[in-house]
Amino acid sequence: MEADEVLTTTRAVRRRLDPARPVPLDLIRECVDVALQAPAGSNLPRTRFVVVRDPVLRTGLADLYTEVYEGTYRDSEGYIGRVAxxxxxxARTQERSARSADALANALHEVDTIVLVCLEGARLDGLSAMASASLxxxxxxxxxxxMLAARARGLGTCWTTMHLAREREAADLLGIPYERVQQVCLTPVAFTVGERFGRARRPSVDDVLHLDGWDAGLPSVPDVRGLAAR
Ligand SMILES: Cc1cc2nc3c(=O)[nH]c(=O)nc-3n(C[C@H](O)[C@H](O)[C@H](O)COP(=O)(O)O)c2cc1C
Known part of the structure; x- marks a missing residue:
């Protein structure tokens, strides 16, 4: 695949994760190897990939995810299906995304690999904007x-942050030292059902490109303070 194809067709895969095809660990290692070429502040790579394959640990993580999703997020103002x-x-795209998100709770319990990405050596709690943005x-x-490397190898992923509402329990489950390791993203990894994915509906370039300063006439998104905290 050309770079632009990978960049424009790496979707949040939830309903097309194939639980019937085990993911070879070597493929995950290749994706990590590619990922390590990404930039890092002070050229100090702090990214850690916790690959979870043990069925008991996977179920524990998936349960945490589902409990936050069903118990808190789905009824909140910030729920993907409620973004007006x-x-x-x-609105139709948003509705489809909501049905897809609803399906992930189930899919997470079925895939054989979950990857938890962590920031080592820091917690973000209480840090300045500069420090937290840099970290x-x-x-x-x-x-x-x-995720792009996974896509190029026929694997689907879905960036999630839901379980972070129960981050400490996930840390305890996996023996992650919570005081100095910040979890950042949890993703299933599985071969996809079919390999064709399209471009997604997104704002146009003109909607997001501010030239020579902030253009207050461009569309804005709802202020996050107006949405219930996850
Ligand atoms: C920071 C971040 C957090 C996200 N958290 C979740 C999540 O907890 N659960 C989920 O199902 N999707 C989550 N998503 C996936 C988004 O909903 C998805 O990227 C978006 O709907 C676009 O999907 P598409 O590229 O397939 O169109 C998250 C994405 C990002 C970037």
């Missing part, structure tokens, strides 16, 4: 690179 838009096409910025590019 006047555009009928966008997160050292981990998120590698996380996305891992």
């Amino acid at each position: 838009t006047d555009d009928a096409g966008a 997160l910025g050292g981990v998120l590019p590698a996380t996305w690179s891992f």
Whole structure:
């Protein structure tokens, strides 16, 4: 695949994760190897990939995810299916995304690999904007690179943060030292059912490109303070 194809067709895969095809650990290692080429602040790679294959641990993580999703998120203002838009096409896309998100709780219990991406050597609690942006910025590019590398190998992923509401329990489950390791992203990894994925509906370039300063006339998104905290 050309770079642009990988970049524009790496979707949040939830309903097309194939639980029947085990993922070879070597393929995960290749994706991690690619991901390690991503930039990191101070050239100090702090990204750690916790690959969870043990059925008991996987179920424990999936249970934490589902409990937050069903117990808190689904009824919250921030629920993906409740994000309002006047555009009928966008509303349909949002509705599809909501059904897909609803399906992930189930899918997470079925896949044989879950990857938890962590930031080592820091917790973000209470840090300045500069420190937290720099530390997160050292981990998120590698996380996305891992997903792009997975896509290029026929594997699907789905970036999630839901379980972070129960982060400490996930840390205890996996023996992660909570005081100095921040979990950042949890993703299933599985071969996809079919390999064709399309571009997603997104804002146009003109909607997001501010030229020579902030253009208050461009569309904005709901202020996060207006949405219930997850
Ligand atoms: C920071 C972040 C957190 C996310 N958290 C979740 C999550 O907890 N659960 C979930 O099902 N999807 C989650 N997503 C996936 C988004 O819903 C998905 O990327 C978005 O709907 C676009 O999907 P598409 O690229 O397939 O169109 C998250 C994505 C990002 C970038």
